[in-house]
Amino acid sequence: MTQHLTQSPQFFLTAPSPCPYLEGQLERKVFTHLSGAKAVEMNDLLTQGGFRRSQNIAYRPACETCQACVSVRILAQEFKTSRNLQRVLHKNQDLVSSISNTPPTSEQYLLFQTYLEARHHLGGMSDMSALDYAMMVEDTHVDTKIIEYRKRGPDSFITGKGEGELIALALTDQMADGLSMVYSFFNPDMEERSLGTFMILDHIERTRTMGLPHVYLGYWVHGSPKMDYKTRFQPQEHLGPQGWQRYQKNK
CATH class of the missing domain: 3.40.630.30 (Gcn5-related N-acetyltransferase (GNAT))
Known part of the structure; x- marks a missing residue:
């Protein structure tokens, strides 16, 4: 059996929590880890795709009932x-x-x-x-x-x-x-x-x-x-x- 190794990042979803910007809304985030030799390249691609970085985490909103957050x-x-x-x-x-x-x-x-x-x-x-x-x-x-x-x-x-x-x-x-x-x-x-x-x-x-x-x-x-x-x-x-x-x- 052949194993195919991939460098594609794994994405995770946070549990809902109160939105810090809009009262009455719940926020969720999708996130992945930035590490290894491809971290710089991955950070560029994800930022251009609407993600933000915090330490070694890249994240973006994934809210179920709201799309108010817009990348600028x-x-x-x-x-x-x-x-x-x-x-x-x-x-x-x-x-x-x-x-x-x-x-x-x-x-x-x-x-x-x-x-x-x-x-x-x-x-x-x-x-x-x-x-x-x-x-x-x-x-x-x-x-x-x-x-x-x-x-x-x-x-x-x-x-x-x-x-x-x-x-x-x-x-x-x-x-x-x-x-x-x-x-x-x-x-x-x-x-x-x-x-x-x-x-x-x-x-x-x-x-x-x-x-x-x-x-x-x-x-x-x-x-x-x-x-x-x-x-x-x-x-x-x-x-x-x-x-x-x-x-x-x-x-």
Whole structure:
């Protein structure tokens, strides 16, 4: 008897649980593990197919009665900065973004905890320890970057790095066709800076500089006001039954 070995991933389905975005809805997720020599290639394919990554897990919604979660990606090379977004860039012109080449730090974890306590204190990540945070960052088989945002220092134009306190951070996957923003957080006391928006603008510029087409933002949830910000970055594509198609936000 001949055995046929396959490298195809195995997919699993979670049990129903309350949806964190839409009241009264139940969510389920289909997921698979990302590991081994094909992890980078598999992460690219799955992200392009509407999956998100968390550590070594790739997942996407598989809800039985709802299809509100829609994968979003920005067309970076065609992106035009609106007046409102230009104001965000102006407010943060004193910040420098740079890729951290060190392991996760206590400074990062303290900012992470401060952000969760202010924005998601009842969420599933609120009780994460420093070790849990380090695992979130380091437990991966794909090409992941830590991008830090700090105030500009006198030598920033030489070193390319900021020298002030850590203000924001993005955990980002480098993909063959662009960047995927896995998770980001920031100082919640600096709300006037619109740091979440600023980090997306920075990722668009990084992607343009690399000559790549897409910035993946994860899911826009139709009917969830806190997800509406994702449609501000035009032009963008949404993943539907017919594949990726352009989405135009109603004025």
